[in-house]
Amino acid sequence: MNIRFHVLVAVLTIFLGFTLKVTPTEWLILLLTMFVMISLELVNTAIERTVDLVTDDFKPLAKQAKDVAAGAVLIFSIGSIIIGVIIFLPKAIRFFN
Numbered sequence: 001m002n003i004r005f006h007v008l009v010a011v012l013t014i015f016l017g018f019t020l021k022v023t024p025t026e027w028l029i030l031l032l033t034m035f036v037m038i039s040l041e042l043v044n045t046a047i048e049r050t051v052d053l054v055t056d057d058f059k060p061l062a063k064q065a066k067d068v069a070a071g072a073v074l075i076f077s078i079g080s081i082i083i084g085v086i087i088f089l090p091k092a093i094r095f096f097n
């Protein structure tokens, strides 16, 4: 996943937020989630670049550093999806009924 994908998801989330009229508290949760997600992706990219700068060889520690950083992004992505479903699903069901 790259940063462009996360920015696209953030733009879609904002569009959905206006369409489904989320509350101010829900906006705060969504904004925090989007900003943390993008920040985490940037930190992941920084770790990848740093590892690549340090070594071109296959090293178990290099693999661990990249995999753990990618794991952090994955875990927060799963959390973000759960938050999105909790906020948007009931509103979407009401919207289409």
Ligand SMILES: Nc1ncnc2c1ncn2[C@@H]1O[C@H](COP(=O)(O)OP(=O)(O)OP(=O)(O)O)[C@@H](O)[C@H]1O
Pocket: 001, 048, 055, 056, 057, 058, 059, 060, 062, 063, 064, 066, 067, 070
């Ligand atoms: N120097 C290395 N030594 C050992 N394993 C590595 C090394 N570099 C990468 N790997 C392994 O290969 C995987 C892919 O590495 P890569 O640098 O392509 O990361 P990526 O997440 O695909 O990066 P990008 O987001 O730039 O496409 C890593 O998650 C890691 O498991």
